[in-house]
Each structure stands twice: as structure tokens, then as C-alpha cells.
Amino acid sequence: MRDSGGCSLREVNRTEKVDEQKLLHANYDFEHIGNGPGPGGWRMSPNGCFRCRDCEYMMSGDSSASDQCFCGHLFKDVEAGRIGCVDGDDAIGVYRVVPKVAP
Numbered sequence: 001m002r003d004s005g006g007c008s009l010r011e012v013n014r015t016e017k018v019d020e021q022k023l024l025h026a027n028y029d030f031e032h033i034g035n036g037p038g039p040g041g042w043r044m045s046p047n048g049c050f051r052c053r054d055c056e057y058m059m060s061g062d063s064s065a066s067d068q069c070f071c072g073h074l075f076k077d078v079e080a081g082r083i084g085c086v087d088g089d090d091a092i093g094v095y096r097v098v099p100k101v102a103p
Ligand SMILES: [Zn+2]
Pocket: 052, 053, 054, 055, 056, 057, 069, 070, 071, 072, 073, 074
């Protein structure tokens, strides 16, 4: 797990993001909860994930750092406390992150 010591998107290069995604998919499964914000708003939690339907980037629901997907369609603005997508909220898949059980 990375700690979010004031890292901004500009400091994180693409290779690092690709590696993070590989690690995420290697260690976790994703349970689809729905699309768009729920009744209580966005599920901003480290146990949650948001998926860009265009580039399939899985964005952590951790509310401590802003983020953006590979194609730029999906973004997280922690100061505003929201997730956004150029294609609309319904284009955002909301997932629960489940650690894979070791075989
Ligand atoms: Zn994307």
C-alpha cells in the first residue's frame, strides 16, 4: 500500500500507475455494487473502488488523495469529496475490494 504523503497526480508517472493496477488485480477481487453514487453518496472508502469503463482503471476509494484514470475520463477530487466522469455518474462502476484468498 502506498502512503499518500502529499503525492499529486502530476508526480505519479504512468508506469507507476500501471504497476499499481497490476498489483491490485493480482491481490484483490472486485465485487460490483452498482453504478453511480448510492443513497448515501459516493462510497469513499479504502475498501471501495471506482472503475472507468473506458480504460478499465480501478480507482481506489481512499479519500486521502485525488486521482485520475489513464484516459482522464474518471477523476477523484478529494477536496470536493466526489468522483466524476465525463460520461456521467452512471458510467462509473462502484466496486467493493475483496482480498484474494491464498490458494
Ligand atoms: Zn479512463
